[in-house]
Amino acid sequence: MSRHVYVDWRSALSLVGRVVKYLSVPLLIPLFLAVVYGDGILAFAVTIAVALLTGTLLESLYPDDVDIGAREGFLMVAMSWLAVSMVGAIPYVIAGFGTASTVAHPVNALFESMSGFTTTGATVMGDISVETHGEALMLYRQLTQWLGGMGIVVLAVAILPELSVGGAQLMDAEAPGPGIQKLTPRIRETARALWKAYLGITLLEIALLYGLYLTGFAPNMGLYNAVAHGLTTMPTGGFSPEARSIEAFSAIVQWVIIPFMIAAGTNFALFWHVLSGDPKRLFRDDEFQFYVGVLGVLAAAVTGVLFTHGESSIQLVELLSGDLEASARHAAFQVVSIVTTTGYASIDFNGFNEAGTFVIVAAMFIGGSAGSTGGGLKIIRWLVILKVIRRELFVTVHPEAVKPIRLNGKPVAENDIRGIFGFTLIYVVGFVLGTAIIVFDAQRVDLTLSVLEAASASAATLGNIGPGLGIVGPMNNYLPFPPTTKLVMVGLMWLGRLEILPVLVVLTRAYWTS
Amino acid sequence: MRLLVIGAGDVGSSIAASLSGSHEVVVVDTDRERVDALTYEYDVLPIHGDGTSLDVLEEADAAKADIVIASTDSDETNLAISGTIKTISDAFTIARVQKLAYLETWQRSHTAFGVDFMVCTDLLTAQSIVRLIGLPTAKDVDPFAGGRVQMAEFEVPTGGPLTSRTIQQADQYDGLTFAAIVRDDEAIIPSGEDVIEAGDRVVVIGNPETVRQFATAVTAEETVEASRDVVIVGGSSIGYQVARLLEERDIGPRLFESDPDRARTIAEQLPRTTVMEHDATDLDFLEREHVAEADIVVATLDSDEKTLLAALIAKRVGVERTVAVVDEAQYVDLFEAVGVDVAVNPREVTAEEITRFTRERRAENVAILESGTAEVMELEIGADSSLTGRPISEAVRDFPEGVVIGAITRGGEFVVPRGDTVVEENDHLVLFAREGVVDDVLDLL
Numbered sequence: 001m002s003r004h005v006y007v008d009w010r011s012a013l014s015l016v017g018r019v020v021k022y023l024s025v026p027l028l029i030p031l032f033l034a035v036v037y038g039d040g041i042l043a044f045a046v047t048i049a050v051a052l053l054t055g056t057l058l059e060s061l062y063p064d065d066v067d068i069g070a071r072e073g074f075l076m077v078a079m080s081w082l083a084v085s086m087v088g089a090i091p092y093v094i095a096g097f098g099t100a101s102t103v104a105h106p107v108n109a110l111f112e113s114m115s116g117f118t119t120t121g122a123t124v125m126g127d128i129s130v131e132t133h134g135e136a137l138m139l140y141r142q143l144t145q146w147l148g149g150m151g152i153v154v155l156a157v158a159i160l161p162e163l164s165v166g167g168a169q170l171m172d173a174e175a176p177g178p179g180i181q182k183l184t185p186r187i188r189e190t191a192r193a194l195w196k197a198y199l200g201i202t203l204l205e206i207a208l209l210y211g212l213y214l215t216g217f218a219p220n221m222g223l224y225n226a227v228a229h230g231l232t233t234m235p236t237g238g239f240s241p242e243a244r245s246i247e248a249f250s251a252i253v254q255w256v257i258i259p260f261m262i263a264a265g266t267n268f269a270l271f272w273h274v275l276s277g278d279p280k281r282l283f284r285d286d287e288f289q290f291y292v293g294v295l296g297v298l299a300a301a302v303t304g305v306l307f308t309h310g311e312s313s314i315q316l317v318e319l320l321s322g323d324l325e326a327s328a329r330h331a332a333f334q335v336v337s338i339v340t341t342t343g344y345a346s347i348d349f350n351g352f353n354e355a356g357t358f359v360i361v362a363a364m365f366i367g368g369s370a371g372s373t374g375g376g377l378k379i380i381r382w383l384v385i386l387k388v389i390r391r392e393l394f395v396t397v398h399p400e401a402v403k404p405i406r407l408n409g410k411p412v413a414e415n416d417i418r419g420i421f422g423f424t425l426i427y428v429v430g431f432v433l434g435t436a437i438i439v440f441d442a443q444r445v446d447l448t449l450s451v452l453e454a455a456s457a458s459a460a461t462l463g464n465i466g467p468g469l470g471i472v473g474p475m476n477n478y479l480p481f482p483p484t485t486k487l488v489m490v491g492l493m494w495l496g497r498l499e500i501l502p503v504l505v506v507l508t509r510a511y512w513t514s
Numbered sequence: 515m516r517l518l519v520i521g522a523g524d525v526g527s528s529i530a531a532s533l534s535g536s537h538e539v540v541v542v543d544t545d546r547e548r549v550d551a552l553t554y555e556y557d558v559l560p561i562h563g564d565g566t567s568l569d570v571l572e573e574a575d576a577a578k579a580d581i582v583i584a585s586t587d588s589d590e591t592n593l594a595i596s597g598t599i600k601t602i603s604d605a606f607t608i609a610r611v612q613k614l615a616y617l618e619t620w621q622r623s624h625t626a627f628g629v630d631f632m633v634c635t636d637l638l639t640a641q642s643i644v645r646l647i648g649l650p651t652a653k654d655v656d657p658f659a660g661g662r663v664q665m666a667e668f669e670v671p672t673g674g675p676l677t678s679r680t681i682q683q684a685d686q687y688d689g690l691t692f693a694a695i696v697r698d699d700e701a702i703i704p705s706g707e708d709v710i711e712a713g714d715r716v717v718v719i720g721n722p723e724t725v726r727q728f729a730t731a732v733t734a735e736e737t738v739e740a741s742r743d744v745v746i747v748g749g750s751s752i753g754y755q756v757a758r759l760l761e762e763r764d765i766g767p768r769l770f771e772s773d774p775d776r777a778r779t780i781a782e783q784l785p786r787t788t789v790m791e792h793d794a795t796d797l798d799f800l801e802r803e804h805v806a807e808a809d810i811v812v813a814t815l816d817s818d819e820k821t822l823l824a825a826l827i828a829k830r831v832g833v834e835r836t837v838a839v840v841d842e843a844q845y846v847d848l849f850e851a852v853g854v855d856v857a858v859n860p861r862e863v864t865a866e867e868i869t870r871f872t873r874e875r876r877a878e879n880v881a882i883l884e885s886g887t888a889e890v891m892e893l894e895i896g897a898d899s900s901l902t903g904r905p906i907s908e909a910v911r912d913f914p915e916g917v918v919i920g921a922i923t924r925g926g927e928f929v930v931p932r933g934d935t936v937v938e939e940n941d942h943l944v945l946f947a948r949e950g951v952v953d954d955v956l957d958l959l
Contacts, residue, residue: 400790400799402774402781411782 005512010062012075017058019080019156020087024051026147027140030091034136043094044136051087058083071511073169074502077153081117081494084152088144089113095137102126107483114490116144117152118497119373121238121343121466124479124486128243135224138241142231148497149235149373150198150268158191173502183272197271198234198373205260206230209253218253233257236264236374238343238466245345245474246333254329254346258336262295265340265368265379286408287369291379294366295336298359302331305356338363341375343466345474357469361452364459364468375464375496377427381420383407388417426500427462434458434492441485457481461492516540518579518605519558520565520595521586522548524843525610525635528865529583534558536953540574543586566594568602577603583868584609589616593627600628608868612636612751633867639860640755643837646856647744647760647810651729651835653715653856656881658892658944659923664725665693665717665881665890665944668732672712675731682706687728689930690720691920693946694888701887701948703916719890719920719944721928745770745808745833747794747824748815749780752839752860756812757787768803770794794824797831806832813854814839825854888948890920895941907933916948917955 024047031044068076089109096104103112108124115122130138147155153174168187183190210226212218220242221229228241242248246257263271266288273281282288306320306327320327333346338360349360366382368374387405395401404411435451435458442449449471456468457478467474478486495503505511515537519526522543530539534556542561543549549560563570565586576582582605584592589611596607609629611617617634620626645655654667670676676684681692681704694701695708696715702708710716718728744760746753749771757780760767766786771777772793781789792799794813805811811828815821818841825838838854840846841861849857866881881890895901901909906919921944922929922937929935937943947955 398788398790398803400770400792400803402777402789402791404778404782406785409785 007071007075007512008069009072009075011068012072013079014059014062015068015072015076015156016079016083017055017061018160019055019152020051020083021055021059022156022159023055023084023087023152024048026143027051029143030136030140033139034134037135039134040091040095040136043091044140046094047087047090050090054083054087068169070169073173074505074511077170077173078494078498078503078506080153080156081498085110085114085117085490085494088117091137091140095133099132100126101133102479105483107486108479111478111486111490112141113144114493115466116141116237116239117148118464118493119145119148119235119237119341119375120461120464120493120496121145121232122461122472122489122493123239123466123477125477126479128241128477130224130241139224139228139231141239142228142237142241145235145237145239146202146231149237149264150195154191154194157188158195174498183269193272194268197268197275201260201263201271202230202234205233205257208256212250212253212256218250220249221253229257233260233342233344234264234373236261236340236342236368236372236464238337240344243475247346247348247475251326251329254333257344258332261336261340261342261344262292264342265291265336265372265374267369267371268373269371284408287380287383290383291369294379295332295339298339298363299328299332299335302335302352302356302359303328305353305359306331309353309355334360335363338465339366339374339376340368340372341463341465343460343474345467348473348475350470350473350475361456361459361469364456364463364465367463377424377463380407381424384412384417384420385424388421423499423501426504430492430495430500431455431458431462434462434488437488438481438485441482441488445482447480447482457489458492461489462496464493464496515580516575516578518542518574518576518582520582520584521592521610522552523585523587524859524861525585525864525868526583527552528843528862529585529868530556530558532865532869535950540579542570542574566591566598568598571598571602576605579603579605581606581608585864585868586610589613593629596630597628606630608633610635610864610868614751614755633864635860635864636751636755638863638867639752639839639858640759642863643752643756643812643839643858644759644763646837646858647812648763649726649729651732654881656890658719658881658890658921659942660926662721662923662926662928663719663892663921663944664722665719665920665946666725666729667696667715667717668729670710670712670714670716670732674712676710676716677712679710680706681708681710684710684731687720687724689724689928690718690728691918691931693717693719693890693918693920694948696887699887701916703918703948717888717890717946719918719946721921743807743809744768745805745811745828747811747813747828748821749773749776749789750814750816750839753812753814754780754783756814757784761786768808795820795827797827800827800831808833810835810837812837812839818842818845822849822852822854825849826852829853888916888946889952890944890946891952893943893945895937895939895943897939899937899939901937901943902939904937905933906931906935906937909937914951914954916951918946920944920946 027044027048034040034044092103092109092112093106103109103125111124151174153170157171183193206226209221209229210223213221232239246254270282270285270288307324320330330347334349337344365377367376367378370378370380384405391403394403405417435455438454438457439451453470457472460466460468471480472478517533517537518540519530520542522541526541530541530552533539539558540561541549541552541558542563542565544564546562549562552558553560561574576599582599584595586592592609592611596609599605599607607629608631610633612635614634614637617632617637620629620632646652649655649666651668652666653669656665685692692704694717695704718725742765744765744767746757746767746769749769753769757767757769761784768788769780770790770792771780774791777789777791811833813821813825815824821838825836829836835855837856838849840849840857840859843859843862846857846859919931922931923942
């Protein structure tokens with residue numbers, strides 16, 4: 001029985017090809033570094049060749065003008081991220097070939113690449129150091145996060161003229177949070193405005209960090225590190241070239257990075273409004289207020305925990321007891337890092353007591369703002385869910401009451417609320433299934449793993465956070481898992497970055513046939 | 515003055531009625547019977563035809579008109595008429611609209627649609643209802659002199675503190691003038707010895723604080739607070755506007771609307787109003803929502819019958835005060851006779867607002883008493899006025915019978931008018947004048 005296929009998959013794949021082809025352009029940066037440092041030229045040259053070749057081949061599937069509808073948009077976005085991650089895995093394999101590098105294994109390479117592009121920040125790199133992997137490959141690792149942060153498809157819409165018509169579809173499928181805000185009449189201008197704000201803040205952070213180095217406040221923050229951290233803070237990525245993450249830097253560096261992580265978890269459309277002369281818009285925004293409030297409350301709670309409870313397995317945490325500045329700094333850093341899904345750490349929170357650990361785990365489910373580079377469930381969904389709970393309580397007493405849910409004074413359509421509940425449910429189911437697979441697969445290969453550790457790994461990959469607890473803690477990595485589990489996690493990261501639905505919908509029969 | 519009234523519905527007829535005595539009035543309507551019927555009642559020139567057509571307007575000699583009033587039941591027609599008039603005449607155009615959106619556009623630019631003065635029926639009605647909510651027990655409240663003076667009309671209940679007392683006994687308030695007693699639809703200018711009877715309506719003019727104190731004296735209740743707990747029955751445009759105006763005053767009313775879509779729309783537009791989707795004639799529902807404890811219930815449903823029923827049921831469950839919006843002007847008395855505290859007719863409110871513009875050169879603000887027996891108007895005294903520099907006791911001798919100076923504001927301050935008060939240039943006088951003498955008074959000043 002043959003059914004008619006209603007999806008124009010050729011034009012979708014043709015666009016995927018175009019994105020893959022253009023991936024070769026940013027790859028010129030690590031290639032240039034490789035030439036400068038004289039290390040890894042082959043890895044990037046081959047990858048650029050592969051990107052150009054496969055890209056052109058895919059593109060030729062449908063050489064005419066492409067017309068992207070909603071369905072093609074989902075397929076194009078889902079496949080773009082998969083294809084880019086696959087091509088992006090090649091440098092790790094080639095550069096590590098014949099060395100002790102753990103990311104040379106194809107599965108590990110794919111994991112690292114997907115983790116990079118989805119800005120998860122979970123790593124399977126055994127030895128995180130420039131000495132082992134070379135400057136070019138390490139910076140490439142950070143570059144994947146920076147490209148993935150604002151979205152490779154948004155970037156494509158901003159640059160490729162042929163995407164201007166279907167652009168809204170594509171950005172809608174890719175952008176985090178429910179719906180997109182079109183800032184200008186032309187979607188291309190909107191995409192460019194977002195990327196400009198993104199680029200501008202990244203450069204500002206790099207300048208500040210390097211400035212701290214030049215003035216002697218941050219001895220370890222050389223130009224390379226400043227660029228590397230700038231490239232991984234704004235996409236809420238978390239790939240630090242330092243094995244000890246931000247713990248390797250001075251207190252002032254940690255303080256400086258906190259506001260940038262907060263900015264990265266803020267809706268970028270708000271920055272656009274601020275830059276177009278309406279700064280009040282930022283502070284009046286319901287989601288932003290709630291976001292800052294949540295960060296403040298959680299940071300205060302963890303500060304209290306660190307300040308008063310010294311008993312800990314880790315000496316450093318013990319030393320925090322009674323030191324208000326250090327307690328507040330590490331509390332704020334960890335809370336902001338986890339809520340925004342950046343995944344940096346200024347201290348190994350595995351050493352927190354149970355109360356502190358609980359807050360960190362809870363924070364994993366909050367996520368950044370809609371329209372930010374943050375992952376997770378997103379602040380805005382929680383805000384709507386809380387408002388709906390309040391409404392339910394009111395309606396119980398007054399069954400006839402009609403109470404629309406409002407965001408920024410504007411009513412939210414009941415359909416959108418249903419969508420938010422549906423998404424949240426799917427997210428939780430995905431998290432539970434992910435945890436189950438990780439637990440069972442670990443059992444299969446006799447890997448010692450507590451359920452909490454497995455759950456944190458599932459939440460950290462699905463939410464694009466990066467570090468979890470215990471075995472996958474901020475100073476450890478995902479290397480011990482069997483390849484099967486890693487592939488599942490690759491899937492979780494992919495699902496998480498695209499907010500599940502664009503990927504899931506492509507897997508349904510109705511999508512293709514009716 | 516030559517007035518052209520287009521649209522001979524309730525509003526048009528009402529305007530023609532109050533102005534035909536002193537001005538040349540031409541009435542245009544597409545309904546031949548209706549315009550003809552008007553000529554038998556009032557001294558007006560009837561023209562049959564479509565007011566948006568230039569032929570008809572030329573037949574009505576629109577170029578000669580001083581004021582053109584577009585008062586058909588269609589907003590768009592009224593706007594089109596105003597625009598059309600501007601192509602052939604310099605007449606001052608007044609248009610009546612229901613939709614607030616048009617008023618907002620016009621307020622942004624006073625040349626919009628070729629309209630010189632726009633009157634929004636629903637908003638005016640809502641505003642007068644909200645004024646009543648602010649002054650419980652009053653039948654009618656109108657502000658003058660930028661709100662520093664208030665005219666209020668009260669009904670004297672049987673057994674109330676004022677009943678059977680003389681004006682002299684009742685007048686214990688500084689800053690309050692008894693302008694009239696309305697008895698059997700006739701306005702009496704009271705002297706000190708006149709006795710107030712139950713069922714009378716007293717019209718007072720004074721500063722808002724004193725009027726509020728007087729409101730307390732009318733009923734036996736200890737204090738009269740502005741109503742806070744307001745229930746609006748019916749999400750009509752007027753109901754919506756009342757809720758919106760109350761929200762502006764930091765009052766979050768409850769609004770009952772049985773149509774789900776309309777209820778949702780209103781709930782989306784009014785964040786501080788508690789909208790309930792239900793029929794307000796369901797007694798169980800009213801009990802569950804403790805409607806009996808509301809200070810005031812405003813009923814404004816899509817038919818007069820339903821509005822009456824809703825208001826009476828509210829009264830029945832124990833609501834102190836009910837206000838009903840009545841579409842049919844002739845039902846106003848009937849509503850009040852069967853127990854509704856105040857009945858408001860949007861067309862009367864509109865006609866009143868439009869009428870005041872016909873006197874715009876002299877009087878700044880006019881209120882017409884509900885029964886149409888008298889008007890209250892605000893005047894600014896010019897240097898050449900015959901009143902300037904004379905004490906009131908002397909000046910009033912020139913006035914025709916049936917005129918009372920209710921209040922004076924001088925430089926924004928309230929002045930109690932007494933016999934020896936000397937009228938100065940630039941004073942604002944709030945005058946009460948019985949029907950028929952209004953134009954004589956205007957000529958005098």
